[in-house]
Amino acid sequence: MSGPSTSGEGAAAWIAAVEDVSLTYGRVRALDSVSLEVPSGQMVGLIGPDGVGKSSLLALISGAREIQRGRVTVLGGDMADAEHRRQVGPRIAYMPQGLGKNLYPTLSVYENVDFFGRLFGHSKAEREKRIALLLEATGLAPFPDRPAAKLSGGMKQKLSLCCALIHDPDLLILDEPTTGVDPLSRRQFWELIAQLRERRPGMSIVVATAYMEEAARFDWLFAMDEGRILARGSPASIRDQSKATSLEAAFIALLPEGKRRAHKPVEIIPRAEAENEVIAIEAQGLTKRFGNFTAVDRVTFRIRRGEIFGFLGSNGCGKTTTMKILTGLMPATEGEAWLFGKRVDAQDIETRRRVGYMTQSFSLYSELSVRQNLELHARLFHVPAERIPERVRLVAERFELTDILDALPNRLPLGLRQRLSLAVALIHEPELLILDEPTSGVDPIARDAFWRSLIELSRRDGVTIFVSTHFMNEAERCDRISLMHAGKVLVSGTPAALQEASSTDTLENAFVHYLQKAVDEENREEAEATASFDTAPTPASASSTSRSFDLRRLFSYARRESLELCRDPIRATLAVLGSVLLLFIMGYGISMDVEDLTFAVLDRDQTTTSRDYVLGISGSRYFIERPPLQSYEELDARMRSGELSLAIEIPPDFGRDVARGRATEIGAWIDGAMPQRAETVRGYVQGMHAHWLNQRLAQSQAGGGGAGSLFTIETRYRYNPNLESLVSIVPAVIPVLLMLIPAMLAALSVVREKELGSIVNLYVTPVTRLEFLIGKQLPYIALAMLNFLTLWILAVTLFDVPMTGSFLTLLAATLIYVTATTALGLLISTFMRSQIAALFGTSILTILPAVQFSGLLDPVSSLEGAGAMIGAIYPTTHHLTIARGTFAKGLSFADLQASFVPLLIAVPVLIGLSVLLLRKQER
């Protein structure tokens, strides 16, 4: 280990050090030569506005992101060193930004934690013990079987924390863990952390947060702005430095002059009561049920025009669903709602123009720049073209987006993206704003600015605002608020009235009071739910975590992937049933037996001989005769229209010439537009012509009497005596299908993790690339084998294709083959970032070679150029040889050894390349 000055980690005063670190994304500078030391055994906070580099710094410390410049030392080693990262990986836990970003949505609560436990090599008994403790402590114990996707935001974060804590880390890195979480859950979250620290005092925690009141309770703080450290020290010392009363005020005071001046405190202007008030939103008994789950339960409210109406409640209490019903996105199961006196109707375009809506999760186009997003929405809302530049400028200024107008949203931190969403919702000056947690993840300064504009909109322009929030100081600014829980409105009224009624000193306490009451009523029987970490689990026995290849980690990925596959039965069913269907379609659809070709005759002779010649063609099953041709012009026209595949021209005096033994020529015009069909036609015509001649020759030899022939060609079709296309096609279609489907599934499985964020678990856990890839591959190999068996059974039973050779040989070859095809999918996935690209790339790179270069229709030995080269090494070619050999030719392993070799080479090559090309860190 190339540790710096400190020797022996235990004695070190700091657990992580950053020296002169800079980081740029394209032209954007995220970190500007930052140096800091994270004291060990303490709770350290990173505070600062959005987009100042907090997340980047945490990602660097956790090892998730590649270091560009500078030096990061964590737990006594250099994080640029892959070996060190592998060594210390099990001692670091990282919870990325975003609700449940590192979770697997289809897996249950228990399965998610269990996966991480397996990843860190815990034994079954230990896992069970730890998981039970963690779930108990986080209050998740009552629903271990609920899928993560169905959890509320607060519960997701708790689950995320469970996953991070399962391996007893020495360094816990939390990136805005409580953003978007309701006050009650937030409180519980920090209680949990406090208990954790009591139990394991040596653990160091680094947290990035936007909540200053949270940061005030930390041991040590770093205040950041624009990629630099503004101040460092204990919360008290930071407060003292700027002589401010609160940390929030202190932080604002620390900012550079320009920014500080931009900030003004929010002034609440009381709302003037008007005489005959217009009702902007009215809901009567709104109910929404999903199956037997009631998301919204008889919700009723009226919101007057120009009012700011706050919606508060724990995560998942039905706020978002109510808002969706109001926007017409979702029909209500029962009850009705009116906007501006008009019933909510999904078809009503005019009302939609008066509404601005902002969803909870970022839902703007990440492929468009900030400016393009704003302009697009302005246009779609029919803002007059000449006013668009002005509107864009105004909202950009209002939300301080002017500097980043040309940046792409997914390069921006959460807070800035939220601001963009808001700007978009306001671009068309709506009369009604429906905002679903608009300020989650937005820093205090920007939040104040945002609320100033909301108040201005409401009071000056009379815009009605329906907003949900978790921030109590925001709720205090609303005219009226409703508290929601489990689909029901608990209580409504002005903030002051609610606080008074609950006889608490702050609105937050009032909120917690009401919520706690509701929760208690629900699970009175589970009163013990708030257990603690008192019963300490056995110390970490992470014996296997540092091994460079560990089957247990591999299997934990395999297990997780299989679970996901089982949770999405449609995918697996489509894979199996789809290939069966395709086998039918292709088996019956493709055939070389071309019949019923159309032909016509231009007979300039009109004798018995010429008719005899034509009879030889029209009498066969291959050709159908069409009305005779009269002229060349007609021949030309009818061939051009595609009516005729063949035209036979018999010259004048044909009969006489044949009789006299004079040389003569018959013309056969073949439609060459499709060369393959033309070749077939030519083959047939030549065969018939030869037969006709042979017959005549024999006749003349036998004195014109007998109908014998000169000699006979006995054609024996081997392996398929009746020349059935099925026998030849079915064994060849199976390899093609086993290429396309497994490759596609494997490729998507990796790219999906990249697109949806859970790839971060590869970056920060001790799992190696090889374990990750093979672990993900195994379930798809199993699925492909199931697929193969289904196809094989169908082939020998329904299609009646005889299996004459060794089934075991075919089975073994198939196992190697599908390992190669899934590995090809993995290899493709390493290049692709989006699922669309993976889909497209896999299609291009599998369909063409499998269908055309692997011997399905044309033998590989006959191919030309690049296609021949691809065909020679493509795995499908060799599996196809084995499949045909074992099905039709009655061959066994000894005969087919040569075809196994390329398959056996392909597997390690493809997996090896994938491992090399897959990144273990984000760049």
Add this chain to the structure above:
Amino acid sequence: MRSLSNILHLATKELRGLLRDPIMLILIVYAFTFSVYTAATAMPETLNKAPIAIVDEDRSPISMRIIDAFYPPFFLPPSLITHAEMDARMDAGLETFALNIPSNFQRDLLAGRNPAIQLNVDATRMTQAFTGTGYVSSIVSAEAQEFAAGYRQDAEPGVALVGRARFNPELDPAWFGSIVQVINNVTMLSIILTGAALIREREHGTIEHLLVMPVTPFQIMTSKILSMGLVVLLAASFSLAFVVQHLMEVPILGSIGLFLTGTALHLFATTAIGIFLATIARSMPQFGMLLILVLLPLQMLSGGSTPRESMPEVVQFIMLGAPTTHFVMLAQAILFRGAGLTVVWPQFMALGLIGGALFAYTLSHFRRAIGTFA
């Protein structure tokens, strides 16, 4: 008017998004250049370098003549083997054909005793086996007849069969193959681009955003069809002009404008398929499976890979509902036979109908499909 401007803005958005994805652009270029070129040039003539073995037990002048008659490029030079070797070599797939000339063949032939030559064919080798047998027979027949005729003075002189292939005199498979490859890529790309783009909007929640705006599902669908159709149409035109006409020197007989009009109609139908699949699929992997399920028959049974005449009548009939079938027909007619609208109007009609029906069906289910997802 409003509707038109909405469609236009949404379409611009789609194009901008695509421009930001360099890997997609690389793949599109690859599909329409390299992929078309290799696929078309790899295709052998039906009989190209067909491996043949001859068991010559006669060792007579006539058997020598027959052996000499098989030469490249149709056949690989025949390997002369013994009867015992024949089975093993055919099992190993070394030969497609094995011709067995019995002893005393020449003597029996001239004596009019109707001797038999045995032709063994590896019937698992689809194309070669089926068409090659006719070739081998006619070559052997021609040689034998000529020999017999030359030997006996009274024989009839041959009646020659002069085959002339129209529209592609050399029967170069690359001509048609390149066009089929363009067609296949047009189909694949248009389904993926529209379908996957819609799934992505669903997975990222942006479609919800669109649906609360004064934008109708009709406009959303039309904008996707227009923008992605345009991209594919441009790529296909480029491929046709640069790769097919220029690089591979395939002569195009008919009107390219008419062909591109047909392509546009085809794109209408295939992009509608893409959106339709995206409203059924719940996630991208599901869409991927559906894609293969639909794409493979569309490509394999369109009449581009094997002639339509080779399919059972039921399949032929069902495939009349697939846009690719009509597109392959009209491509053949226009590009190679130089046919005009008077000939291909039924295909144009069919494409329009298929596209229209799919579009209408998907439109009527659009909101519900998106709603259940959210």
